[in-house]
Amino acid sequence: MTITETSKIGIAILSLYGTLDALSAPELRNNRSIIDPEKTVVIDLQQVDFIDSSGIGAIVSASRQKRQPSGGIVLACMNDRVRKVFEITNAQKLFHIFDDTTAAVDFASSRQSASA
Amino acid sequence: MKTILAFRESEYAWVHEKFPCVHPLLLPLCNKPFIEFLIDFAILAGSSAVRILCDGGLGEVERYCEDGSRWGIDLSYASIHPDDSIHAMLGKNRKFCGEERVMIVSGFSFIRYDKRYDYKSFVSSMPPGEWSTCPGGRITLTGVPTKAVPDWLIADLSLMPLDSMTSYYQASMETLKTGESRYVLPGYGDEPECAFGRNVVISKSVEIRKPVSIGNNVQLLGNAIIGPSAIIGSNVIIDRESSVESSIVFDNTYIGEHLEIIGRIASGNRLNDPKSGASIAMEDPHLLSGIKKNRHLRSLPRKIVHACVALVIIAAFFIPFIILWPLLKLGGHWKSSPASFLAERTDETMPLAKVEVDASGAAAAIAVALSLDRYFRLFRVVTGQLALIGSTPLLAGESRPDAPAYVPAYLPGVFSYAEAEEWAATGGDATIVERFHLAHSNPLTDIGLVIKAFINRFQEKSTI
Amino acid sequence: MSSIITLTLPGEIMFARLASQTASSLADLVIGENREESAKRKFCHAFELAVSEAVTNSVTHAEEFDAPQMLTVTFEFEPRQLTVSVRDANPPFSIDKSAPDIESYPVHGFGLKIIREIMDQFTYRRDGDANIITMSKSL
Incomplete structure (x- = not known):
């Protein structure tokens, strides 16, 4: 898996490419923006072609590290394959999910300023 | 837009x-x-x-x-x-x-x-x-x-x-x-206010009072009165002398004999009163009249009849079995794996071999057409563990909320009642057919149904 | 006529991906060209996901007992279905049928939930010293 990190109005955007499974999950877990409890992160899942329960576990664990568990990690651009696994595990209930990265960043930014 | x-x-x-x-x-x-x-x-x-x-x-x-x-x-x-x-x-x-x-x-x-x-x-x-x-x-x-x-x-x-x-x-x-x-609604029908799905079997003496909407794979048996204002779902049987008026019957529901469903919603084993919101749960998920158990189901005469017929089949097919079984086994066409199935008694399981015969050769095709894959199970009928004909044995451990093992009307058999019908022997249709026969059959009708199941399996396997 | 392909893999997490990608390729091979593209994708994805879950489960279970073992993944093609079995020599594990809770943390037990949801049949049995998970789905 490849992680590309960019930033917009103080929000980190992690774009994931490839497979998010038990092998690649540590890479996400150990990402600096993920580890930082104060940092609000948008994870763009558009290019994730495969995710399993270990991948879901890594995203859930990332949200648990944040000061604001329900708003510290915002998900964007889930494709059908990824959405299906979220749906089976019920993990979609834990996140705000957007179909557009810009909208996700706007939301994350408003949450961040509200909590500041 | x-x-x-x-x-x-x-x-x-x-x-x-x-x-x-x-x-x-x-x-x-x-x-x-x-x-x-x-x-x-x-x-x-x-x-x-x-x-x-x-x-x-x-x-x-x-x-x-x-x-x-x-x-x-x-x-x-x-x-x-x-x-x-x-x-x-x-x-x-x-x-x-x-x-x-x-x-x-x-x-x-x-x-x-x-x-x-x-x-x-x-x-x-x-x-x-x-x-x-x-x-x-x-x-x-x-x-x-x-x-x-x-x-x-x-x-x-x-x-x-x-x-x-x-x-x-x-x-x-x-x-x-x-x-x-006003709406696009399912069903066919020449008359207004009467919509029928596919495969609806209506006995001659059934009375239909408009408006009605009837789903797919429905049997309306003798002297039943349907309507006015009856919505009958798919895979439903309305048994003899019963009436459904101003009511909704959900999919996969069996309305037993002599029942009056007026102003109700019948869903599986629940009968609901839409006005008060009250609902009564019956014992069997598919048998609304299931509170009255079939007395013949576990009777000794039934077991004796089943065992005798099983012995006759064992004897009749002994020669083809003794020739074909070793042949197929040696050729790798006969695969048998142990599995645990739900037994007749609630919460009990029984080990049974799952036999799969690869019907690619002539010998295998004959074996399958003669139902020799069920041969070993016939001995379980003699010992009383299985019925000769009954429900499809269900694998233990499969998650099935409506598993018949948890209800009175489940009797695992060598052959299933669903196989005796021309309907597809799977899914909700099969479940409904099995419930119907478990409620109505007796030892003598069972013999006829075994013959039908055997012929159906023979025709099905010999035409593959 | 059925055919069988067997993979024997070291019980390490990197091989879970190899097994799941193999499952996806074999599912693609067996489903044939005549099916709709979306049905093909769903079928292949189901096997990729189920095998990933089963093998990851087996490997992490072995790690808990500090006993990495070789494991065997068997693919059996039948005319109308594909069956995959994962066999390992780990201690037995319990199959909890109750739905795991996503709110609890750390997240556990979702692998088997996913397999149950996407496969037509799932069984777990203990054969001597081995755990065998069998999953199948009709074409």
Whole structure:
């Protein structure tokens, strides 16, 4: 898996490419923006072609590290394959999910300023 | 134009409680799932794409509706939070909405529309804002109108909250009454107010009183009275002398003999009173008359008859079995693996071999056609562990909420009653057929049914 | 006529991906060209996901007992279905049928839930010293 990190109005955007499974999950877990409890992160899942329960576990664990568990990690651009696994595990209930990265960043930014 | 259909679990929690066998968005109204009425309306309003949003699971809805190609639209799914406002929903679906006009139908409510109206022109000319509302439901439009409202245009509609069994019953009966004139409803029929699905078998003495809507694979037996105002789902049997009036019978329900269902909703093993909301659960999920057990089912004469017939079959097929079995076994065409099946007694299991014969050669084809794959199981009939004919043995450990092992009418057999019928021996159809025979058969009819099952298997296997 | 392909893999997490990608390729091979593209994608994805879950489960279970073992993944093609079995020599594990809770943390038990949801049949049995998970799905 490849992680590309960019930033917009103080929000980190992690774009994931490839497979998010038990092998690649540590890479996400150990990402600096993920580890930082104060940092609000948008994870763009558009290019994730495969995710399993270990991948879901890594995203859930990332949200648990944040000061604001329900708003510290915002998900964007889930494709059908990824959405299906979220749906089976019920993990979609834990996140705000957007179909557009810009909208996700706007939301994350408003949450961040509200909590500041 | 695009449409968003948004629901919250809390709005339809009552459906989970009253009708646990169906996803609330697939709750049938006049034999058509609720969500299809909304999709139809979205199409009438000119939508090319519909997105279903929910804060709960949508897996079953997605399996049913798929990508919407059946309706010629793009159908997609997304999740929301229970406290998301319309503004938040639009933000979460910004890419889907784009720059187009969006109609948001939110809440678990039924839209009373009329397919004869020109909603497309109406929607494209309406100013943005709330179009219609009811407690718990609303239709909102966003974006600028693309046309001016013509003076002559009428496109009435109203919303009806589906917040209880009472309102669900009212909506169903209203839909049945207004019928095809307002909505697109399933079924065929030459007469108005009478819609029939596929494979509906009606005995001559059955009386049909309009309006009725009947689903697929339904048997209406002698002297049954159906209607007025009866909605019968799919895979249903209405047994002799029973009447169904002003009532809804859900899919996979068997209404036993001499029953009067008036002003009720029958669903599996539950009989509900839509007015009071009260419901009674019967013992058997598919047998509404299941409180009266078939006395013959476990009787000694039945076991003796089954054992004797099994001995006759064992003797008759001994020679082909003793020739073919070693041949197939050595050739790798006979595969047997141990498995644990649910026994007749609740919570007990029994080991049985799962035999698979690869019917690619002549010997294997003969073995399969002669049901030799069941030969070893015949000995279990002699010892009384299996019936010669009964229910399809169910694998232990499979998650089946309606597993017959938990109800009185389950009797694992070498052959199944479903195999004796011409219906497909799988799924809900098979379950219904098995329940019917478990309630009605006796040792003598069992012999006839074994012969039928044997012939059916022979014909099926010899034509593959 | 059925055919069988067997993979024997070291019980390390990197091989879970190899097994799941193999499952996807074999599912693609067996489903044939005549099916709709979306049905093909769903079928292949189901096997990729189920095998990933089963093998990951087996490997992490072995790690808990500090006993990485070789494991065997068997693919059996039949005319109308594909069956995959994962066999390992780990201590037995319990199959909890109750739905795991996503709110609890750390997240556990979702692998088997996913397999149950996407496969037509799922069984777990203990054969001597081995755990065998069998999953199948009709074409």
